[in-house]
Amino acid sequence: MSINRVNISGNLTRDPEIRATQAGTSILTFGVAVNDRRRNPQTGEWEDYPNYIDCVVFGNRAEPLSRFLSKGTKVAVEGKLRWSQWERDGQKRSKIEVIVDEVEFLSPRQGQGQGGQGGYQPQSGYQPQGGYQLQVQQAPAYAAPQPNNYAPQPAVQAPPSADVYDEDIPF
Numbered sequence: 284m285s286i287n288r289v290n291i292s293g294n295l296t297r298d299p300e301i302r303a304t305q306a307g308t309s310i311l312t313f314g315v316a317v318n319d320r321r322r323n324p325q326t327g328e329w330e331d332y333p334n335y336i337d338c339v340v341f342g343n344r345a346e347p348l349s350r351f352l353s354k355g356t357k358v359a360v361e362g363k364l365r366w367s368q369w370e371r372d373g374q375k376r377s378k379i380e381v382i383v384d385e386v387e388f389l390s391p392r393q394g395q396g397q398g399g400q401g402g403y404q405p406q407s408g409y410q411p412q413g414g415y416q417l418q419v420q421q422a423p424a425y426a427a428p429q430p431n432n433y434a435p436q437p438a439v440q441a442p443p444s445a446d447v448y449d450e451d452i453p454f
Contacts, residue, residue, distance in 0.1 A: 289381055292359040292389060293317040296335055299352045301345055311345035313338050313352060315360060315381075337380040338362070348386060357390035 296314035303309050315338055318331040338360055340348055352358070362384045368377035 287363045309345035311340040340383045359387040361385040
């Protein structure tokens with residue numbers, strides 16, 4: 284048995300490029316820089332060494348996703364690895380890339396029209412303040428129908444809404 288899953292987080296190294304196959308399938312490509320920390324043998328200091336990972340998104344998600352990505356955007360990517368090889372000018376070449384299943388945005392958008400091909404219109408009620416804001420809404424009370432041989436139960440109440448801050452999260 285083998286497992287082919289990868290999770291990386293880093294910054295986009297370039298603006299994403301979108302293209303389409305002859306059959307009309309959209310393909311979005313972008314690169315993510317992921318740092319590795321190693322001790323410098325001469326100085327003994329820890330240093331960051333970047334790794335540049337190519338990522339590919341296929342299908343209907345490619346075009347809408349391209350509007351929200353731009354160079355420098357911090358993202359977390361989940362997917363699988365794919366190795367490909369080809370020959371160019373008589374030389375064999377190969378590469379490993381991530382076929383993306385999920386993308387999570389880790390940095391806030393700073394305004395409309397920044398990078399990408401279109402502007403982001405926030406939903407009403409969304410107030411970015413240096414990052415993403417979690418909004419908790421209280422659910423309405425709900426009482427499920429009861430069978431005849433049971434006493435009616437009181438409606439379940441949702442907990443009161445609370446502000447959640449990054450410092451409150453234990454991990």
